Amino acid sequence: MGKMIRAVVVPRALQAVMVAWTVGTLTFVLTRALPGDMAYRIAAGRYGYDNVDAAAAAAVRQELGLDQPPLLAYASWLWDLLTLNLGRDMVSNEPVWSEVTHQVGHSLVLALVAIAFAVLLGPALGVAAGLRRRGALDHASLALSTALRSVPPFILGIGLILVVAVELRWLPAAGHGGFAHAVLPGLALALGLAAVSSRVTRNAVVAVARSPFFAFARTKGLGEALAFRRHGVRNVAVPVVSYFGVQLIYLIEGVVVVESLFAWPGIGHALVHAIVARNVPMIQGTALVMGLMFVALNAVVDGICWGLDPRRRAS
Amino acid sequence: MTASATQRRADPASPAIRVRDLSVAAAGEIVRPMSFDVHPGEPFTILGSSGSGKSLLSQAIMGNLPEGLTASGRVEIDGVDVLALPRKAREAMWGRTLSLLPQEPWHALDPTMTALPQVAETHRHVRGLAEAESASRARDDLAALGLPPEAADKLPMQLSGGMAQRVVFAAAQAGGAPIVIVDEPTKGLDASRRDDVVALLKRAVEAGGVLLTITHDIAVARQLGGYVMVMRAGELQEEGPAATVLANPRSAYARQLIAADPENWPVAARPPVAADAPEVLRAEGVAVIRGGRHLVTGFDLAVRAGEIVGVTGDSGCGKSSLGDTLLGLLKPGAGRVTRAPGLAPHRFLKLYQDPPTAFSRHWPMRVLLDDVVRLHRLDPGRIPPLMERLRLAPELLERDSRSISGGELQRFSILRALLLDPVFIFADEPSSRLDPIIQQEIVALLAEMARERRCALLLVSHDMALVDHVCDRRIAL
Numbered sequence: 001m002g003k004m005i006r007a008v009v010v011p012r013a014l015q016a017v018m019v020a021w022t023v024g025t026l027t028f029v030l031t032r033a034l035p036g037d038m039a040y041r042i043a044a045g046r047y048g049y050d051n052v053d054a055a056a057a058a059a060v061r062q063e064l065g066l067d068q069p070p071l072l073a074y075a076s077w078l079w080d081l082l083t084l085n086l087g088r089d090m091v092s093n094e095p096v097w098s099e100v101t102h103q104v105g106h107s108l109v110l111a112l113v114a115i116a117f118a119v120l121l122g123p124a125l126g127v128a129a130g131l132r133r134r135g136a137l138d139h140a141s142l143a144l145s146t147a148l149r150s151v152p153p154f155i156l157g158i159g160l161i162l163v164v165a166v167e168l169r170w171l172p173a174a175g176h177g178g179f180a181h182a183v184l185p186g187l188a189l190a191l192g193l194a195a196v197s198s199r200v201t202r203n204a205v206v207a208v209a210r211s212p213f214f215a216f217a218r219t220k221g222l223g224e225a226l227a228f229r230r231h232g233v234r235n236v237a238v239p240v241v242s243y244f245g246v247q248l249i250y251l252i253e254g255v256v257v258v259e260s261l262f263a264w265p266g267i268g269h270a271l272v273h274a275i276v277a278r279n280v281p282m283i284q285g286t287a288l289v290m291g292l293m294f295v296a297l298n299a300v301v302d303g304i305c306w307g308l309d310p311r312r313r314a315s
Numbered sequence: 316m317t318a319s320a321t322q323r324r325a326d327p328a329s330p331a332i333r334v335r336d337l338s339v340a341a342a343g344e345i346v347r348p349m350s351f352d353v354h355p356g357e358p359f360t361i362l363g364s365s366g367s368g369k370s371l372l373s374q375a376i377m378g379n380l381p382e383g384l385t386a387s388g389r390v391e392i393d394g395v396d397v398l399a400l401p402r403k404a405r406e407a408m409w410g411r412t413l414s415l416l417p418q419e420p421w422h423a424l425d426p427t428m429t430a431l432p433q434v435a436e437t438h439r440h441v442r443g444l445a446e447a448e449s450a451s452r453a454r455d456d457l458a459a460l461g462l463p464p465e466a467a468d469k470l471p472m473q474l475s476g477g478m479a480q481r482v483v484f485a486a487a488q489a490g491g492a493p494i495v496i497v498d499e500p501t502k503g504l505d506a507s508r509r510d511d512v513v514a515l516l517k518r519a520v521e522a523g524g525v526l527l528t529i530t531h532d533i534a535v536a537r538q539l540g541g542y543v544m545v546m547r548a549g550e551l552q553e554e555g556p557a558a559t560v561l562a563n564p565r566s567a568y569a570r571q572l573i574a575a576d577p578e579n580w581p582v583a584a585r586p587p588v589a590a591d592a593p594e595v596l597r598a599e600g601v602a603v604i605r606g607g608r609h610l611v612t613g614f615d616l617a618v619r620a621g622e623i624v625g626v627t628g629d630s631g632c633g634k635s636s637l638g639d640t641l642l643g644l645l646k647p648g649a650g651r652v653t654r655a656p657g658l659a660p661h662r663f664l665k666l667y668q669d670p671p672t673a674f675s676r677h678w679p680m681r682v683l684l685d686d687v688v689r690l691h692r693l694d695p696g697r698i699p700p701l702m703e704r705l706r707l708a709p710e711l712l713e714r715d716s717r718s719i720s721g722g723e724l725q726r727f728s729i730l731r732a733l734l735l736d737p738v739f740i741f742a743d744e745p746s747s748r749l750d751p752i753i754q755q756e757i758v759a760l761l762a763e764m765a766r767e768r769r770c771a772l773l774l775v776s777h778d779m780a781l782v783d784h785v786c787d788r789r790i791a792l
Contacts, residue, residue, distance in 0.1 A: 219409045
């Protein structure tokens with residue numbers, strides 16, 4: 001257990017700190033680098049161009065510490081970040097922290113639905129294709145995977161809306177409610193993930209089936225199914241799960257676009273709105289939470305790899 | 316095989332394996348029709364260099380030929396023609412009637428499973444014993460083979476080559492199959508480990524088992540004794556009792572093969588290294604660490620120009636990592652490596668074990684050599700005389716690595732190294748993937764070149780006889 005904390009938890013915790021620092025610094029620089037009088041620009045974003053006056057600008061200036069010397073402002077900015085004081089949403093005037101923690105729940109649900117779909121579709125298809133290498137299914141899955149992965153998630157999303165929601169009327173096109181609302185955005189994210197992981201799985205299955213240790217398991221007398229269960233599954237799972245960690249960036253990136261497309265009230269949706277409104281505290285809050293979500297999901301992947309692969313535990 | 320030979324081998328007490336006119340074919344015939352009998356209690360060895368089709372023969376008997384290959388003829392095991400059986404019925408014999416001891420034990424073990432369950436599962440699923448009984452039997456098996464108790468809970472990567480070999484042996488034997496087919500059991504093992512493996516096999520035969528061994532290693536054939544068949548390119552060259560064939564080979568090929576055994580190499584002239592030869596590389600108290608494992612500690616070495624030093628040890632003992640450390644590709648865990656001053660870094664070079672992986676497959680040799688010439692602004696006129704010296708035909712330059720034999724390719728890697736006027740070459744098992752006959756040629760050529768050009772050579776090999784024949788001195792890891 002102590003070993004796992006050293007090998008998995010500590011590096012990811014450090015990464016989380018680095019993510020928070022990077023996001024904080026970038027948003028700070030971004031705020032300072034806005035052209036013109038930042039206070040007026042931000043106030044305009046907040047109240048509309050017609051309603052900006054000196055009082056509004058002063059309020060913004062005070063809130064963001066724009067009148068402080070840069071280094072001092074940076075220090076107090078980081079201190080706020082450290083104490084999780086993310087400021088107030090400039091549009092709704094709610095504390096950013098309570099907004100993002102609410103939104104991240106929705107995003108996590110969507111991400112988990114996507115991961116669940118991807119895990120159900122990808123590896124299963126990959127195992128089937130790998131066991132019948134160069135069969136019809138293998139060729140078809142290669143073509144399908146290439147097609148799905150080449151299309152960005154928002155095109156997939158629009159395609160799904162048009163076919164499943166508009167034409168067939170099976171599922172709601174957008175919005176938030178029960179599980180039915182999560183299916184299409186989840187699928188839009190999952191298809192790209194499943195496309196890649198099915199090929200990774202397929203290649204891992206082919207590699208294992210050709211490996212000398214699998215051949216030896218067979219010739220020492222284990223049947224094909226038993227040999228695959230005892231020596232195939234774990235050896236296939238290790239690269240598949242590790243690669244899932246690599247793909248998480250696709251998921252996080254996809255969340256932003258897909259949430260906006262399906263009007264899903266999550267963190268990605270909030271990020272897009274915050275950027276449009278120049279709502280700096282919300283940009284920081286949502287970017288921070290998305291970065292941390294990426295780190296947390298990666299930590300889970302690391303933990304699973306740790307459990308799967310005894311070589312990691314031994315080295 | 317001639318008809319008279321078949322009759323001579325025919326045994327009224329029915330043989331355990333009776334092979335008649337067995338051939339293996341893909342597009343054309345790869346293994347010519349062969350006939351032989353294997354009897355309980357008498358080791359049977361098929362001897363030949365790689366590419367002679369001997370592994371296909373073992374797979375044909377097992378019934379696990381790769382896709383696209385077909386066997387024809389008759390293979391009778393305990394009187395039943397197994398080639399006529401459906402695949403399922405043949406697979407049912409694996410582990411129970413026939414077992415196969417595979418090449419390269421490390422790769423034959425599941426890298427994600429400790430040793431004990433890999434042996435226990437044969438007891439559990441092939442013999443059908445209970446879980447606890449299987450584990451305790453497996454523990455006994457490993458102990459009987461002289462493995463320390465803690466080895467049972469280690470992963471393959473934590474076992475030495477010799478230990479992994481014994482785990483594989485236990486796992487293959489646990490099903491109780493009376494017939495054992497052994498495919499190159501000593502690949503990558505040094506002489507003492509090889510003797511251990513042969514002793515294990517002999518013990519199995521003496522207990523009444525049936526042993527069919529396939530090897531290129533003449534020492535294995537000699538130690539096993541029994542009956543030997545010599546094969547070349549899918550064709551039988553010679554057969555007879557091991558003692559006779561190995562002592563008085565009649566066929567030209569068998570004579571060549573036996574002469575190429577490092578034990579039988581003629582003693583090469585070894586001019587002493589000049590007393591004033593400058594030192595090119597020095598290692599002091601070097602520790603080699605790879606993947607967190609301490610492979611070598613406190614290593615001291617000083618090599619002089621033109622000196623040939625042999626490095627021996629089992630596979631996995633850190634020979635290659637030591638080379639990487641000496642060449643500066645791997646940071647020493649302790650100590651330091653110093654090079655003689657004033658020598659360009661590209662004059663310290665490495666020769667790889669597997670020639671095909673040392674060349675891009677996509678370009679002809681001419682392009683690959685031209686790249687080196689251009690990069691280092693060399694005189695391209697140096698290539699033709701070197702090719703002649705290394706006995707490489709000029710037309711080979713137009714071919715890519717896939718259409719050049721392993722021996723020729725390794726000579727090209729020597730040429731590529733020599734172009735850079737090396738002062739130090741680390742040759743990592745440069746001949747272990749080559750046929751014995753080609754191996755002898757390559758090693759002799761390499762030693763000759765090093766002496767001639769006053770280049771220090773570290774020659775890594777698991778074969779002590781080879782090292783002793785060629786090197787000025789030997790370091791055992």
